[in-house]
Amino acid sequence: MDTTNTSESPATETDYVRWLDNIWAERLLAARDRKPDLSVGILLWPTFPMMSLTGIIEPLRHAADFADNSRPLHCRWSIMGAPGQAAVASCGIRVQADAPYINPTDFDYIAVIGGLLPHLRAEPSKHRDYLRVAASAGVPIIGICTGAFVLAQEGLLAGRKASIHPFHAEDFRLAFPRLAFSVRDDFLIENDRITVPGGVSILSLMTELIRTHCGPDRAAKAVHQLSLTEHKGLSAFDHERVSTFRRVEDSRIQRAIVLIESCKGQGVSPEQAAEIAGLSPRQFGRLFRETIGMTPKRFIVETRLRYARFLVENDTLSMTEIAYETGFSDAAHFSTAYRQKYGKPPKLFR
Template sequence: MMSLTGIVEPLRHAADFADNSRPLHCRWSIMGAPGHAAVASCGIRVHADAPYINPTDFDYVVVIGGLLPHLRAAPSKHRDYLRVAASAGVPIIGVCTGAFILAQEGLLAGRRACVHPFHAEDFRIAFPRLAFSTRDDFLIENGRITVPGGVSILSLMTELIRTHCGPDRAAKAVHQLSLSEQKHMSAFDHGRATTFRRTEDSRIQRAVVLIESRKGRDVSPEQVASLVGLSPRQFARLFQDNIGMTPKRFIVETRLRYGRFLVENSTLPMTAIAFEIGFSDSAHFATAFRKKYGKPPRSFR
């Protein structure tokens, strides 16, 4: 269950503004036959919420392994689906003993696997010709990703969120999951997770979350400075030092990110979107949008 929640929770926090948990930027499905439920090692039943969707509809297909003696009991349709996904060029992630399943299906040929130290000897005996590592949080090699499970999954998910959704989304996941407070992680590469748009200065981090929770609307640098207990000048300097841009610019970019979402996912006219995100008219919105994204808003519809 830790591996599953370690995948879903970062995506949930990265997917939306504030703590609304709407799947705006990220979506996920748990696939299986209708009515099928997998029983986790802790005894909790996890029901499939989708059939076997065309794998090319996904950025990644993830297989989470269970107890080693039970791996062969996985439905043959699961394994067939993995082979189809691999043939289609969809990256496949093996989590925990999921690496064993990928190896069983010949999907790790010519690649190293990332294996938990507890299972290292089991992996060596089962797959003597495959190279593996017990010292990495995850490995990405030629369309395959392996991660040993535990808190290491958070490192991987933060990296994937950063790659696909940007550093702000990754920083939000890190902040919401309180990873910045974990000073003594062992397997988890804390440094990798915290190289995104977050800061050890809790005042600036609160400011970032505050601005984002309001989608950049109805908020000014002076108001945010007051709310986090800084003078406008102190706030501007610390924000620039920690985030790499002025508070005003960050507010505008937050509004534009939300604006782009509305352009791509709603039927609202451009004028309505401009008003929604705090621009005085569609012309000002279009100018700022083009400056950030290189194209006018309408080209994203």
Template sequence: MRHTVKTPKPLAKQGANELVGLLDASKERPPLNPSGVELRIGILLWPRFPLLSLAGLCDALRHAADIGDQSRQVRCTWTVLGVPDQPIQASCGVEIPVQQSLSSQHQFDYVAVIGGLLPFMDKVDRRYTSFLQEVAAAGTPLVGICTGSFALAQAGLLQGKVACVHPFHVNDWKKMFPTQAFATNADYLFDGDRITCAGGISIIELATELIRRHCGPDRAAKVVHQMTVSQRSSTHVTRRHALGYASTENDKLRQAIMLMEKNITTPLEIAVIARLVETSSRQLERVFMAETGASPSEFYRNSRLKYGRWLLTTSDSPVSAIAYECGFADASHFIRHFQQLYGVAPGRLRRAVLAA
């Protein structure tokens, strides 16, 4: 089945409040689990954890959970677990209170571990590790965020799995877990019932993917829109907003599309993308044709042109600058391909949008 992309109207034509309203009004909603909540996440915090990881995860969930900016835990729930009356201190010094005690009777779709500074990894209460082992034995998927992957590995819960490790911690990982497989070429990795994330703003990408899977593309699109810091910044989150949120169950295809989105200005060769997602160019070609109806090269070029169209309608950058940002050698190549895809020259499209 081909993947679908939901692309909101350009913001030049549509107010931000209107867009959020349309996404909130979407009727697309997966079947509810018995609790009536679509996505339930329990959160374990290791000592000196990064506050950004907790904030990114919770903020993404709150945008998906309710309409507008009401932030009620309606469609998603998130709970900080731990030992009562023992708050956890973040690396910045802020203390976070525990909301619920550790109990295997809690029902969660995922239990997420946000790791802390490595010198403090062993200072966690032993009950945290025991709890992780209990919920893993019960079949609950585990998420390791930032050095949370280290916490899972220390607990023996990543055996036979590949962990996503931040490049800064690669040497630490090799020293502590010399036989444990890892990767650094992605923001996050799904490996069966183990999910790992490099940390930083990558948590927003992971949270959005979990929301898409459990709550639907409309909720994911709302998160991407609401958490875009600047529409003019060339970040991966911004590009997701510009290109629409691609929904696919094929991991290789998803990883390849993510690499394309991250490398718009300086496009990668398809052979390089295939190698990074650990497949062959021929197999990647078959997957793209089956799922999207286009070759990887065509899909990549069309994505760059789509990003260019978004820039045309949401910025006042000259066409030559947009061509460069979209990975074209010069404006003439960009204009020719743009006209072939959209049937109108970039300058004429911009004038039409401004006149509307």
């Protein structure tokens, strides 16, 4: 007779494993007869990014139950594959499938997490078969990171615009010249297809899905649990909203813009931007002016001012703190540059 008590601390490693198994068995039994508000089936491609997987599961886990009990009540998720099948992440960690290929209509979404581009054709063949069945059944499909490439390869992005990471933009354009894409969106939802470039953007998407299916209280819980409570500044998502410049066709100028905007215009010079573009400073300056309509130096200053305006309107920092935060020598210099750009001093915008 098994006398393991889940309320007591395990004494040995064997007891610990059994203790964990019993806890999860209890949780699954408690959740079995309740239809979840949100369920996601996950397909992992070889060399997938671990952050994308945790970016799906952790918001669902926190939204799925009250307090920190982690019972899969409101939300459920399954990593699908053949029995014994495991996928190796790009960091080398093996992740075992915990479910067979479940009927896709049992899920609200099927999430495809792509891997490194050279390995996109190395997935289990049943993954793509399952995707086609899910698409035929009308189940919304999410392409995460290079998962968007997988969807495009299967013809599942026809007539839709995809959200692609700037790092993969040129690869996507060359591979799928007839498909529209954006490098300026955290995610795009278009006709039962969702694309997200990966990284922290997956948290933004999952928050939106939780809000839609489970309500704002569940979404707020997930956001709260995934945030540092001591942090009083803006979130990563808020900071990224500052970067609003549209994609340009010339990939060299695009790389320079990504560099400048990722730094919010600080600690980067026109010479550094020229270097990442692979051009001499003179060539870069001329091409930048022709493409963007201003000098690289002016673009850097305007990037800092866009960031400053966002802080003025959305944060509680003082004007002096914002001046230092955005790379101005003092509040007076900041106020002058701000007025020249926006026609009014920053205090009037707050």
